[in-house]
Amino acid sequence: xxxxxAGEQKEVKDSLxxxxxxxxxxxxxxxxxxxxxNEEFINSETFDSHVLKEGDEVEFxxxxxxxx
Amino acid sequence: xxxxxxxxDYERMxxxxxxESPDEACGLIAGDDSEDGVREIRKVYLLTNEDHTNEHFxxxxxxxxxxxxxxxxxxxxxxxxxxxxxxxxxRPSEEDIRLANDSKASYLILSLMEExxxxxxxxxIENASVEKTIRKEELVIIxxxxxx
Numbered sequence: 029x030x031x032x033x034a035g036e037q038k039e040v041k042d043s044l045x046x047x048x049x050x051x052x053x054x055x056x057x058x059x060x061x062x063x064x065x066n067e068e069f070i071n072s073e074t075f076d077s078h079v080l081k082e083g084d085e086v087e088f089x090x091x092x093x094x095x096x
Numbered sequence: 097x098x099x100x101x102x103x104x105d106y107e108r109m110x111x112x113x114x115x116e117s118p119d120e121a122c123g124l125i126a127g128d129d130s131e132d133g134v135r136e137i138r139k140v141y142l143l144t145n146e147d148h149t150n151e152h153f154x155x156x157x158x159x160x161x162x163x164x165x166x167x168x169x170x171x172x173x174x175x176x177x178x179x180x181x182x183x184x185x186x187r188p189s190e191e192d193i194r195l196a197n198d199s200k201a202s203y204l205i206l207s208l209m210e211e212x213x214x215x216x217x218x219x220x221i222e223n224a225s226v227e228k229t230i231r232k233e234e235l236v237i238i239x240x241x242x243x244x
Contacts, residue, residue, distance in 0.1 A: 035168045060197045062157050069157060087161060090198060092177050093147070093154035095191035096120065096184045 029082040046075040049086065060091040097233040099135040099175075099202055099218050101125075106237050110214055112142040113180035113206050120145055120153040122179040124163050125204060126172035135202060135233075139172055145179075152191070153179045176201035182208045186215040188230055196221035202233060 029042050033053060040052065046065070050058050063070045064087045070078050080086065113121040122145045127138035141163040144156040155177065167174055176198070181189075186207035188196070196203055199222040207215040218233040 035165075057197050060195075064157075064161055067161065087164065089157055089160050089164065091154070091157075091195070092122070092124075092160065093152065093191075094179060094189065094195050095152040096150065096181050096189050 029080075031080055031083065032085040034087060040080070044080050046070055046078045046080065046086075049080065050075065050088075053088070055088055057090075062089040062091060063087070064089065097135060097202070097218075097220060097231075098133065098236065099137065099233050100236045100238050101137040101140070101204075101216075102238050103240055105137060105140040106216065108142065109140050109178060109206060109216075113182075113208060113214075116145065116180070117182045117208055118150040119148050120150060120180050120182060121206075122153040122155050122177065124155070124160065124167075124177050125175045125202065126163075126167045126170075127175050128173060129175075135175060137175060139167070139170070140178070141166075150182050174201075176203055178204035178206065180206045180208055184209055186217040188219055188221060193221055193223055193228055193230060196223055199224065204235070 030037055030039055046063055055061055065084050123143040124141040125137045127136045129135050143159040146154040146156050186205045188203060188205065203219045203221055205217055216235060218235040220231040220233055222229040
C-alpha cells in the first residue's frame with residue numbers, strides 16, 4: 029500500500045504498524061518522537077497496535093524542549 | 097558553522113521572548129544550508145511553550161506539526177530551534193543538552209538576563225555519546241539593507 033511519510037510517498041507492506049514504520053524509517057531516538065497520522069497524534073502506548081491504512085499521512089516530530 | 101539571521105527575524109524573536117517573560121519562549125528556525133557552509137535562517141517560528149514556566153520549555157507539538165508542514169510548502173529546511181533564558185546566560189543548560197536530540201540542528205538561546213542587553217547565541221550539540229560536544233556557532237545578524 030502507499031502511505032505518505034514526512035511529505036514523501038512510500039510503498040509499504042499492508043497492515044504496517046506505527047512501530048514497524050519507526051523501525052523501517054530508522055527513526056533515531058524514537059523515545060523522543062511524537063507520531064501523527066492524518067494530523068492526529070498517536071499515543072505512544074499504541075504504536076505497536078496502530079495499523080496504518082492506504083493513503084495515511086504520517087509525520088515524525090522530535091520532542092523539542094529544555095530548561096534554564 | 098556560520099549561521100545568519102535577518103535583523104527583522106531577530107527583533108520578532110526578541111519581542112516574543114520579552115512578551116512571554118518571565119516564562120521561557122520558544123520556536124523553530126528554518127532556511128537553507130549553503131555549499132560554503134553558511135546556514136541561513138529564512139524564517140523564524142514563534143511557538144507556544146507548553147510548560148508556561150521560567151524553568152522549562154516544550155514546544156507545542158500541534159504548532160510544531162503546522163510549522164514543519166509550512167517549511168515543506170515553502171521549500172525551507174528545518175534548521176533547529178530557539179528558546180529564551182529569561183534569567184540565565186545564553187548557553188545550553190544541562191537539560192538543554194540532555195534534550196538536544198538532533199546533532200544536525202542549531203540551537204539558538206536568547207538570554208534576557210541583562211536588562212537592555214539581550215544576548216543571542218547559536219550552539220551545535222551532540223549528546224549521543226558519553227562524551228558530549230557543545231560548540232558555539234558564529235551567529236551573524238544581517239541588517240535589512242545588506243539582505244536586499
